[in-house]
Amino acid sequence: MSDAPAANRRGAELGLGLLAVIVAAFGYLLVQLAQKPDVPPDLWVIFGAVLALFVAAHLAVRRLAPDANQVLLPIAALLNGLGFVTVARLDSNLGRIQAAWTAVSVLAFVLTLVGVRRIRTLERYRYSFLFLGMVALLLPLAPGIGKTINGARLWVGVGPVNFQPGEAAKVFLVLFFAAYLVDKRELLASGSRRIGRMMLPEPKHLGPLLLAWGVSILIMVRETDLGQAMLIFALCGVMLYVATERAAYTVVTVVLFLTAAGIAYQLFGHVQTRVQTWIDPFKYANDKGYQLVQSLFGFAAGGFAGTGLGLGSPKQIPNVATDFVFSAIGEELGLLGCVAVLVALLLFIGSGYQIAVRSERPFPKLFATGLTTIIGLQSFVIIGGVTRVIPLTGVTLPFISYGGSSLLANWVILALLLRISDDNVQGTLARRSRRTARAP
């Protein structure tokens, strides 16, 4: 696949992307038809806008990363399109805002491709990114600009626009971890202290892991954001494991995580609430478990094939467009729709890891792994939360949930993955041409 000529790949990308655009347009049509039996007058506007956004992104890739993977962009377009249809169906005002954010995100996608011409350029600024990440995570706590929405202090308000800097922080932190671990992975992997049968490295090398642990706990305590904390922590554990290939780190991560979770459960009411409603949501069906119970009812109402777009009652679930968008998909598109979304996410994640595996240099390899893991873990945390596999924590479903910051971050992640993918092929081609030149 990666050895196919660039032109073929871009052709495939265009074809798949057009399919995604058609799916979004038909979805929008169905939603409108469910309300009144006329073709909506703005169907062509929507269709044109979705098409234009995809084509713009596609042309940018053609121009700026011609050898990049051809599957990621169409899948992002599909998920983003489905997300827009679902959000617009739930609330047409939110739909308009989401459409505007999609445009901004595609712009950010193009700018990322323009600005980051070589991924290894980023490696140099690791500590700057660490600093940016920390600032972004802590910004909502700053008095004046920090805002509390729905009981979580995750927001920064500048004028009329509210932004969740935590979404960007994840990307910065992954970048830092990747660069840092590439430096230190030999040290971390060898280990010098023996505890029982496990070899552990010097504590000073465990710095970043402990830092992540501390930041997670801080977020949990001050911003009451369980999902973000869990995510950053798990991300750090996964990257440490991939960098060192030492299972011992997984054990350490899990132990630290459980300790933190145990302490949080003891100390914080909102953590206890999440666990109680996870264990028996129906006991709290009319108060703190209401949202989760309504979500489960939504899936049950959807059944195998769903009620059909626009024909269910997903608005029974409070905050359905953000944290519970997957429940709305479950109700109206059924098990089939849910599995389709999961398959699309898996294809995205699979392509991401494939890019990581094909990278020859350690930094892009680890960076791609981290970026892909954000998408994978975040999807699991929120879908698992709304389906009662794990306690519910509020994170967004990548590309689908309503929310500008999240959408923007996801499109930047996509641009970075495509950049790494393009670098991989460029590197191979460069080596090949050198070899050919050297041949007598």
Added chain:
Amino acid sequence: MNRAIRRVGIGIVALVLILVAQLTYLTIVDANNLKHNPHNVRALLTNVNRPRGDIVTADGTIVAQSRKVSDGTVFKYLRQYPTKDLFAQTVGYQSFVFGGTGVENTYNNALLGRENQLNLNNIPDIFSGKQTTGTVVLSLRADAQRLAQSALGTQRGSVVLLDVKTGAALAMYSNPSFDPNPFVVHNNQFAQAAFTAVQQNPDHPALPRSYRERYPPGSSFKTVTASVALEDAVATPDSTFPVRTQLALPQSTNTLKNFGGESCGGTLVVSFTVSCNTTFGQLGLQLGDQFVPGMAKFGIGQAPPIDLSPGAVTSLGPAAGSFRNSQPQFALAGIGQGAVAVTPLQMALVAEGIANGGVIMQPHVASEIRDANDKLIRRIDPSPWMTATTPQVAQAVTQMMIQVVNSGTGTAAQIPGVTVAGKTGTAQTAPNQAPHAWFVAFAPAEAPRFAVAVIVEHGGNANQEATGGRVAAPIAAQMLKLALGVK
């Protein structure tokens, strides 16, 4: 690092598989439990805001319809009952607060158009998301209901008119009734007040007496006693019984007296024609424990499976095998008193069974489901419910019932040019209260088409002077005339 990346990838796949498993559990395995969870209002809300089809009588009168409204409530449709109290006890009502009753409840899915999907012509509607509805066509007739209502007038009581061959009800009315319209208004407080007022009314207008109230049937039950006695060969039409004024009851110092203290007896036919209590009390004693299974074949002890919800109540007789210890109960059962308590529907089914050669058809009030374009979706097909007796016994009882109308207690049910078979009943209730007046009948006796049961509670306007022959028989004749199209 690649090995570790692959492992992480496998880990993510495993997590996704867990999600798929849980999604399958929620949407397929546990879906029904979740749908019926008491906290789940989704189904209710969607039902309430779906268009709902009409309920129409066999003669084309709209009994229930939905009108689109925007009255500032969450409800998009208002249910209306143009016939007000005429069908309230059979068609019922559909309320968001009080739930559904009657035809509205039994045929809920049909009215919401859920049965239309079986029809290929509606597939385009399903894809366009257009919501289809179903129309329920009743076998009940508005003219028959109105006649029953006016014949009863201010008297409390019930009229049930059945098609002998199909078990379809043409009329099923009881007095007093109520107007269901206030129950379904979107102002909950108003609806609640109207509902409470009807529930607390001492006349119980919300009680569908025709299928949910039990009365002693009195002598109208002699149709059952005679059938069981003939079938079990305890008697023949020509068997003779002593002429006397009273029958001494075993295990007791009481006696069973004839109506008005008269003296009667003779053959079974004569005893039936003049409704001689001593003869039928004696038959009850002679039948003993055989009497209970004999009654059971007519449906006593089992609720008739009518298409209404809540359904018909079970009619009662003496306990099986209780003859040894309570013999007087069997003498009383022979004349439809004591432990015997039946619904008017049940007595109409008894008449229908005898008219139909011993086979009782399953009763129903709806005949067809149609879609919004008046296309037939399904018919409610006739099916037998009970085999009460043999054609020979049914024929013999028919002959006795013809005598009742020709020359006995039921002459008021005569229809010129039509042979009517019937039986009167004047059932004792509390000591100081007037008896219930009963009449069960069918016609034409040679080739029966319609069966009817009429009860007027506590004699109605005739009070203590009431007998089944005087008060109930004329109403039964009116109903049969209407059904047969006789002027």
